[in-house]
Amino acid sequence: MRTIGTAALLVVYVLLLGACATMPAGPSVMALPGRGKSFDAFAGNDAVCRQWAAQQAGTTPERAGGLATAERAGIGTLVGAGLGAALGAIAHNPGLGAAVGAGGGLVAGTAVGAGAGQRAADEVQHRYDAAYEQCMYAKGNQVPGVTPAPPAAIIPPPLR
Numbered sequence: 001m002r003t004i005g006t007a008a009l010l011v012v013y014v015l016l017l018g019a020c021a022t023m024p025a026g027p028s029v030m031a032l033p034g035r036g037k038s039f040d041a042f043a044g045n046d047a048v049c050r051q052w053a054a055q056q057a058g059t060t061p062e063r064a065g066g067l068a069t070a071e072r073a074g075i076g077t078l079v080g081a082g083l084g085a086a087l088g089a090i091a092h093n094p095g096l097g098a099a100v101g102a103g104g105g106l107v108a109g110t111a112v113g114a115g116a117g118q119r120a121a122d123e124v125q126h127r128y129d130a131a132y133e134q135c136m137y138a139k140g141n142q143v144p145g146v147t148p149a150p151p152a153a154i155i156p157p158p159l160r
Helices: 002-020 039-057 061-090 094-138
Strands: none
Touching (some): 039 094
């Protein structure tokens, strides 16, 4: 009975710790060097834009997904323990019922949390990609699917 509760806490702890130890994989969109831009200049823009996009996203997809999954697993464990204790009380063994309910709630909560975690990770990746594309485009690089910006026109000063 005590082992199941300890195992549940260990799983939640590992999920939280694992979520903190990852780095973003980078953009899932493509950018190409702008017309007349050297590859070295493009690589410099890429590094700056990756850093800027990470700041704009606010977190990594892995961390957002891990936290959402762990949160749902924790909630499932608590709900399962409560329901298990209630059912166990009917059978005159609330401790065993709580332990079994906590284990079942952890499994169910993690399964539900995995979907929520994937949605959270996808949202962060989308924000990262949008910021990366905007930055690369603003620096004169090509972003497939976006028409290149026309060169700036030089307007002569008005005659007096």
